[in-house]
Amino acid sequence: MLFTLFWTFFKIGLFTFGGGYAMIPFIHSYAVEKFKWISDDEFLDIIAIAESTPGPIAINSATYIGYKVNGVKGSAFATLGVVLPSVIIITLIAMFFMQFRDNQYVEFAFQGIRIGVAVLVLNAAIRMYKKLEKTPLAYVMMIIALLIILFDILPVILLIAIGGIVGIVNQLIKLRGETK
Amino acid sequence: MSVRLLFELFITFFKIGLFTFGGGYAMIPLMSDEVVSKGWLLSEQLMDFIAISESTPGPFAINMATFIGYNQQGILGAIMATLGVVMPSFIIILIIAKAFHKFASNKYVVGFLSGVKPVVVGIIFAVAFTFLLKSIFNIDILNILDVEFHWSSLLIFLTVFAMSRIWRKLHPVYIVLVSGIMGLIIYGFIL
Numbered sequence: 001m002l003f004t005l006f007w008t009f010f011k012i013g014l015f016t017f018g019g020g021y022a023m024i025p026f027i028h029s030y031a032v033e034k035f036k037w038i039s040d041d042e043f044l045d046i047i048a049i050a051e052s053t054p055g056p057i058a059i060n061s062a063t064y065i066g067y068k069v070n071g072v073k074g075s076a077f078a079t080l081g082v083v084l085p086s087v088i089i090i091t092l093i094a095m096f097f098m099q100f101r102d103n104q105y106v107e108f109a110f111q112g113i114r115i116g117v118a119v120l121v122l123n124a125a126i127r128m129y130k131k132l133e134k135t136p137l138a139y140v141m142m143i144i145a146l147l148i149i150l151f152d153i154l155p156v157i158l159l160i161a162i163g164g165i166v167g168i169v170n171q172l173i174k175l176r177g178e179t180k
Numbered sequence: 181m182s183v184r185l186l187f188e189l190f191i192t193f194f195k196i197g198l199f200t201f202g203g204g205y206a207m208i209p210l211m212s213d214e215v216v217s218k219g220w221l222l223s224e225q226l227m228d229f230i231a232i233s234e235s236t237p238g239p240f241a242i243n244m245a246t247f248i249g250y251n252q253q254g255i256l257g258a259i260m261a262t263l264g265v266v267m268p269s270f271i272i273i274l275i276i277a278k279a280f281h282k283f284a285s286n287k288y289v290v291g292f293l294s295g296v297k298p299v300v301v302g303i304i305f306a307v308a309f310t311f312l313l314k315s316i317f318n319i320d321i322l323n324i325l326d327v328e329f330h331w332s333s334l335l336i337f338l339t340v341f342a343m344s345r346i347w348r349k350l351h352p353v354y355i356v357l358v359s360g361i362m363g364l365i366i367y368g369f370i371l
Contacts, residue, residue: 014237045280052284052293053276054200055269056239063273072274079270083262086238090246091258093232101228105368111315112363113231114224115336116355118311120234123344124205125304138298145302149209150309156210157199159303160296167295168288175287 001070002077008035009062009081016058023058027065037069058082137170186253186260192218193245193264201293204233204240206300208307211244220248227311231360234352241265312337332366 008030016023024047031037038046046064050057059079066078100106132138141163148154154162192214200207208226215221221229233243242262249261276283283289316333340359344350 016237045284048284049273049276049280052289053269053272055197055266055272056200056204056241058239058242059266059269060273063270064277067274067277075270075274079266083238083242083266086236086242087246087258087262089236089238090243091250091255093236094247094250094258097232105364108368109360109364110228110231111367112336112359112361113356114227114311114315114359115333115363116340116359117227117230117234118308118315119337119340119344119359120230120352120355121205121208121304121311122308122341125301125308128301128304132298132301133294138294141295142298142302142305145299146306146309149303149306156213156303157195160199160201160299163295163299164292165295167293168291171287171291171294 002073004035005066005069005074006077006081009066009078010084012062013058013082014085023061027061031061031065037065042068137166141166181253181256186257189249189252189257189261190264193249193261194267196245197241197265198268200241201296201300205304205307207241207244209303215248220252223314227315231356235356332371336362336366 012023012026012030016026027046028043032040032043046061047057049064050060053060059082062078062082063075066074066076068074070077101110129142132142145159145163148159149156196207196210196214199210208230211221211226212223216223216226229244229247230240232247233240236243242265245261245265246258249257249259251257253260316337317329336359339362340355343358344355
């Protein structure tokens with residue numbers, strides 16, 4: 001059982017390029033349809049968990065499904081499985097590929113690729129913006145956060161913590177308003 | 181091998197893992213704060229690595245931790261950094277696995293996330309603008325007088341951006357490929 005967990009998540013880690021949300025359909029087809037480790041409802045829970053806790057969705061879901069199947073040991077095997085392909089592949093890249101980085105033509109290609117990367121990040125921002133609940137407060141916070149990072153005014157961790165605190169205060173005020 | 185550096189790798193990536201909400205790209209400024217400022221990576225290398233990470237399997241956070249860990253302290257460094265970035269999620273999920281519904285509807289959790297989400301979107305937009313200014317105009321936002329504009333860079337940007345808006349489901353690896361090939365042709369053979 002532990003080996004099946006390990007091997008399944010190893011495959012999930014190996015075949016999801018681009019990480020993150022690309023993994024969701026894979027996890028569904030293995031964990032829900034094939035092995036029936038978790039139900040559809042639990043699967044939706046996992047996505048909600050991944051969104052409401054820090055860290056990559058791959059790790060969050062491996063840990064959660066592993067735990068459901070076989071406790072803490074299950075978590076450890078599933079997480080190890082999903083992490084290992086990256087560790088192996090990236091170590092190989094760090095060992096061999098980076099030798100080509102000084103090649104002039106590779107550098108030209110990467111000059112173009114950096115623009116491609118900027119587009120990828122811009123698209124991710126647009127995607128997340130569309131999903132955002134658009135209250136006036138959310139707009140204000142988003143724009144202030146943008147400016148703070150753009151001009152490097154506060155460290156990111158502090159900014160996220162302040163955002164969270166503002167959110168909590170706002171939520172408590174809202175709840176108090178509802179009970180009155 | 182330095183035990184102190186191994187420990188520093190673990191702690192740094194633990195911090196990164198703990199504060200990464202909203203997936204991979206939200207961690208880029210945190211990476212810059214933690215990793216570029218320590219001299220473990222140049223900011224151009226960070227962009228190159230995002231491309232490598234998008235073209236290889238696995239989550240960005242893991243790829244990044246492994247790569248920097250390996251460059252600093254070999255295989256052991258890769259393991260320590262990866263362990264560090266994984267650990268916060270692992271621990272948090274184990275703690276809440278039993279009582280997830282209670283966790284998700286807790287008013288503090290709901291409030292915290294409602295505040296973090298718009299901040300994260302703002303952060304990712306800031307990263308996108310920083311990268312665009314840097315790659316198209318060669319502008320460092322803190323040193324705005326030093327502008328160099330290249331039509332060729334704008335051409336690459338418009339091409340791949342249009343591609344990604346027309347084919348919404350296009351896999352990131354194609355963006356990396358097309359921009360790489362255009363870069364090679366334009367900078368290598370035309371200019």
